[in-house]
Amino acid sequence: MILCVRASIILAARKNSRFLKTRTCSSASSIRFERDPESRYSFFDGQRANLNSNALKLVFCTILEIFAENDLMRSTYSVMERAISVDLHGIVYVLVDGYVSSEASIKLLDLLLWIYTKGSMIELSLSTFGKMVHNGFAQDVKNCNRILRVLRDRNLVTKEGEVQEALDLLLQMQERGCAPNDVTYNVLINGLSKKGELEQATGLIEEMLNLGLKVSAFTYTPLICGYCKKGELDEALDIGLENLREAFLLFDELRSGHLICTLEVEMIHQGVLPDVFTYTILVNGSCKMGNLRMAKELFDEMLREGLQPDCFAYATRIVGELKLGDTSKAFSPQEEMLAKGIPPDLIIYNVLVDGLCRLGNLKEANELLRKMVQDGLVPGHVTYTCIIHAHSENGHLRESREVFYEMLSKGLSPSVVTYTVLIHAHAGKGRLELAFMFFSEMQEKGILPNVITYNSLINGLCKVKRIEQAYKFFADMEEKGLCPNKYTYTLLINENCNLGNWHEAFRLYTQMLDRGIQPDSCTHSALLKQIGKDYKLHAVQYLENLK
DNA sequence: ATAGGGTTAG
Numbered sequence: 001m002i003l004c005v006r007a008s009i010i011l012a013a014r015k016n017s018r019f020l021k022t023r024t025c026s027s028a029s030s031i032r033f034e035r036d037p038e039s040r041y042s043f044f045d046g047q048r049a050n051l052n053s054n055a056l057k058l059v060f061c062t063i064l065e066i067f068a069e070n071d072l073m074r075s076t077y078s079v080m081e082r083a084i085s086v087d088l089h090g091i092v093y094v095l096v097d098g099y100v101s102s103e104a105s106i107k108l109l110d111l112l113l114w115i116y117t118k119g120s121m122i123e124l125s126l127s128t129f130g131k132m133v134h135n136g137f138a139q140d141v142k143n144c145n146r147i148l149r150v151l152r153d154r155n156l157v158t159k160e161g162e163v164q165e166a167l168d169l170l171l172q173m174q175e176r177g178c179a180p181n182d183v184t185y186n187v188l189i190n191g192l193s194k195k196g197e198l199e200q201a202t203g204l205i206e207e208m209l210n211l212g213l214k215v216s217a218f219t220y221t222p223l224i225c226g227y228c229k230k231g232e233l234d235e236a237l238d239i240g241l242e243n244l245r246e247a248f249l250l251f252d253e254l255r256s257g258h259l260i261c262t263l264e265v266e267m268i269h270q271g272v273l274p275d276v277f278t279y280t281i282l283v284n285g286s287c288k289m290g291n292l293r294m295a296k297e298l299f300d301e302m303l304r305e306g307l308q309p310d311c312f313a314y315a316t317r318i319v320g321e322l323k324l325g326d327t328s329k330a331f332s333p334q335e336e337m338l339a340k341g342i343p344p345d346l347i348i349y350n351v352l353v354d355g356l357c358r359l360g361n362l363k364e365a366n367e368l369l370r371k372m373v374q375d376g377l378v379p380g381h382v383t384y385t386c387i388i389h390a391h392s393e394n395g396h397l398r399e400s401r402e403v404f405y406e407m408l409s410k411g412l413s414p415s416v417v418t419y420t421v422l423i424h425a426h427a428g429k430g431r432l433e434l435a436f437m438f439f440s441e442m443q444e445k446g447i448l449p450n451v452i453t454y455n456s457l458i459n460g461l462c463k464v465k466r467i468e469q470a471y472k473f474f475a476d477m478e479e480k481g482l483c484p485n486k487y488t489y490t491l492l493i494n495e496n497c498n499l500g501n502w503h504e505a506f507r508l509y510t511q512m513l514d515r516g517i518q519p520d521s522c523t524h525s526a527l528l529k530q531i532g533k534d535y536k537l538h539a540v541q542y543l544e545n546l547k
Numbered sequence: 548a549t550a551g552g553g554t555t556a557g
Contacts, residue, residue, distance in 0.1 A: 107549090114548090317554095
């Protein structure tokens, strides 16, 4: 059988090369490939280069066809991956053009789209899907679901538009008779939940139930996740109100606990049992909302249910223990994991290194790094960023730079977070020249600064009263399409108040309200800093009520 | 190997 297939491939390849030679000799530019996006080659290099690239596509497609027809999907996969790795994206034209048998092209196009979507190659996914639809190859709901995920994620990353585009596709699917299924809805519910559109997400669950579609852990998990994130945002509001802080915390605890329990009960009511994914989110959400007791209870509940926690679940638990400041308890799951044959991964180590750094145990953190390397793991950019951060927080700017250069020498690419940590530290300590150096260096490397990066610079500039320059960066970020947040405004309001520029401070305050940016009590404190202490709290409460 | 949910750093 294998020999037979091999022989066919060789024969097919030979047949193709003859076919192509004929084409070349007759000097007819391939009719079949007129629409080839790589046709610009022929512009510079004559027909030969163009045909060579096409020849390669035909050979690849022939091999793929033979593998697919014989159901050798593993081999098909690796050949397809090879074709993509040498940028032969044009094979999609061969596949939709009817050059290979329709049975094989369906399989091959599915596979091609799968590879593109799995690798989040957004434009290639969309263009391939478009060609498939155009040629009647995309009737499969699975393909639609893959594209839905891509559209959803693109929307979430760029923050432009809505998950709307994906919702539109859902409508189109319904119109074309390609019935959306439970997976379709799950993808959309996930997108809406991540955007905080929880009511709309709940509405889709109702729609699913009405349609008799299967509601599962896949459906509820993102929604629970969304509620957890909302709780986290709410909690941020009470920073700075130390006589009211505890009351807020208690309130949040009750509310979030209640919501999470309701959802959990609802899931069980629907016959959906929470699994490791669900529990991980619940534990994480409880941690983030500061309810560490509930986090622990949920983790234990997961064990009682007979579920086997994995690295994700353990990482979440360790974060919780570290928040409680208990180093020994944070390290104990490691033994448990080893006993169960789940070796701690890079993220587990990152969490532990960061935890030790935050507790000021830089020495222990370094020992852990050595152990990590012994275990065959390589510290990554997050690991280094944690250590750089630790040095910065301790005011050791020189050390933080040294670790940064060590990181570069290991061939690791710093992220926007790494640079932001460095910029924040240097700008905050008045070392603005170094901060600016890092700021331009990151952009030269194509790492885009974000709101936090700009806030770090604005903070440093305000501190040394270079407010004009702070405004320049404020304008610069807006030009780049970055939206200033409540911290950006609070920094500028604060400095204007320090300088007695009340008019400007209130102008900024009005502007942020107009833009729908919620101020917090820090903004209000900054604004009212000069008012007598007795009146201050009343004034803050008054403003809080206003919004 | 052909869809869908979860973990770390500013």
